[in-house]
Amino acid sequence: MSNQKEQHALVSGFSKKTKAEKIAWITENAFQDSEQAQEVLAKYTHPDAKRQNLHDDFIENAVANFYLPIGVAPNFIINDKTLTIPMAIEESSVVAAAANAAKFWATKGGFKARVLGTEKVGQVHFIFDGDPNRLQTFFDTNKAKLLEATELITKNMRARGGGITSLTLVNKTALLEGYFQLDVRFETKDSMGANFINSCFEQLAHTLRELAVQHNPFSASEKAIEVVMSILSNHVPNCLVEAAVSCPVAQLLPNEAESQLFAEKFVQAVRIAALEPYRAVTHNKGIMNGVDAVVIASGNDFRAVAAGVHAFAADSGQYRSLSKAEIKDGVFHFSLRLPLAIGTVGGLTKLHPMVQWCHELMGTPNAVELMQIIAVAGLAQNFAAVKSLVTTGIQQGHMKMHLLNILNQFEATPSEKEAVVEHFKKHTVSHHAVVEVLEKLRSK
Numbered sequence: 001m002s003n004q005k006e007q008h009a010l011v012s013g014f015s016k017k018t019k020a021e022k023i024a025w026i027t028e029n030a031f032q033d034s035e036q037a038q039e040v041l042a043k044y045t046h047p048d049a050k051r052q053n054l055h056d057d058f059i060e061n062a063v064a065n066f067y068l069p070i071g072v073a074p075n076f077i078i079n080d081k082t083l084t085i086p087m088a089i090e091e092s093s094v095v096a097a098a099a100n101a102a103k104f105w106a107t108k109g110g111f112k113a114r115v116l117g118t119e120k121v122g123q124v125h126f127i128f129d130g131d132p133n134r135l136q137t138f139f140d141t142n143k144a145k146l147l148e149a150t151e152l153i154t155k156n157m158r159a160r161g162g163g164i165t166s167l168t169l170v171n172k173t174a175l176l177e178g179y180f181q182l183d184v185r186f187e188t189k190d191s192m193g194a195n196f197i198n199s200c201f202e203q204l205a206h207t208l209r210e211l212a213v214q215h216n217p218f219s220a221s222e223k224a225i226e227v228v229m230s231i232l233s234n235h236v237p238n239c240l241v242e243a244a245v246s247c248p249v250a251q252l253l254p255n256e257a258e259s260q261l262f263a264e265k266f267v268q269a270v271r272i273a274a275l276e277p278y279r280a281v282t283h284n285k286g287i288m289n290g291v292d293a294v295v296i297a298s299g300n301d302f303r304a305v306a307a308g309v310h311a312f313a314a315d316s317g318q319y320r321s322l323s324k325a326e327i328k329d330g331v332f333h334f335s336l337r338l339p340l341a342i343g344t345v346g347g348l349t350k351l352h353p354m355v356q357w358c359h360e361l362m363g364t365p366n367a368v369e370l371m372q373i374i375a376v377a378g379l380a381q382n383f384a385a386v387k388s389l390v391t392t393g394i395q396q397g398h399m400k401m402h403l404l405n406i407l408n409q410f411e412a413t414p415s416e417k418e419a420v421v422e423h424f425k426k427h428t429v430s431h432h433a434v435v436e437v438l439e440k441l442r443s444k
């Protein structure tokens with residue numbers, strides 16, 4: 001390799017180093033100009049040490065902060081209540097699109113949302129070398145003991161109205177020789193519940209093994225249950241929320257004839273996303289623009305949400321659109337269903353000051369209310385995207401919002417920005433066109 005910085009040296013005991021030592025090591029080993037690399041980290045480190053420590057403690061080996069803008073989309077009416085939604089996202093046009101869709105629907109009855117279920121789930125995955133009927137008898141005999149073993153862990157959750165709602169033995173030997181599961185369902189109230197659920201699982205796995213050893217009807221190989229792993233599942237098809245909008249077709253656009261055509265094209269676009277995976281993935285990506293932005297702003301686990309949402313979209317065996325649209329009796333209906341395992345207590349919610357701020361902005365929602373807000377953000381985003389796609393195309397709005405990024409890339413001064421923005425009020429934005437206008441301005 002020509003450039004020695006392309007290969008970093010191996011390091012041991014890195015996590016034991018102080019933060020300053022870590023920064024020194026990484027900037028010296030991976031950067032051509034280590035001083036400049038350190039300056040960038042310093043700029044993105046909070047001057048208030050207490051605040052910075054709080055963030056550093058979220059993860060291991062923190063070296064600075066990674067900023068995302070937090071924007072707000074006002075004028076959402078959800079179940080007749082007006083709300084401003086916080087969105088943490090880097091993509092230029094997302095907040096603007098959400099705000100547009102919110103305003104559009106605010107004059108047409110707003111968004112309706114409802115939660116269809118809040119069940120969380122997980123499994124102890126284990127291998128049992130023996131007779132499935134004898135395993136079933138063992139399970140039936142010991143089910144109460146298994147549940148009893150989790151009682152200390154579930155005590156507080158039960159006091160809040162949650163806990164384990166079902167425990168079953170599932171024979172999965174058709175998939176894999178000897179493979180069984182303890183399938184467990186949970187209600188976790190306002191918490192996402194990952195730590196609670198996983199603690200229950202580790203206890204269940206431990207007790208399962210212990211009880212099997214003590215179960216004398218089992219042969220020696222049957223007693224040696226092999227727990228492969230015990231973990232919650234991010235596939236949560238029964239933790240489901242729905243968001244919907246509707247209005248007479250004639251009210252969709254100012255011109256009635258155009259309204260009909262728009263509604264038909266919109267429905268056709270959503271139908272294509274239901275049938276064609278190439279389109280479905282992008283269609284759902286548009287939904288996730290809204291979903292993820294609120295999931296992040298509310299301090300929730302966006303990887304878990306994304307994994308669950310996409311699994312749900314493929315539940316039929318084919319990846320499909322999460323939303324559907326139809327025209328019925330002259331009324332346009334557009335709705336979205338998606339699984340969302342999120343929380344409003346625990347995790348980052350009390351720790352991250354911006355997360356707390358976002359919760360307060362949303363009226364300190366409980367988990368069910370937050371599920372509704374997130375689903376609405378997804379539907380709004382999907383509406384805005386498909387509306388643009390079947391009318392002007394998305395680039396017009398997108399590039400308008402992206403204009404400032406291009407100008408910042410070329411380090412435009414405030415007066416240059418003002419002049420270029422003014423120019424593009426009447427012209428189509430493209431990277432090439434912006435550069436041209438800027439060059440012309442600078443050559444004057």
Ligand code: MEV
Binds near residue numbers: 282283284286
């Ligand atoms: C871009 O971030 C999202 C869209 O591509 C979504 C869509 O095509 O529906 C505009």
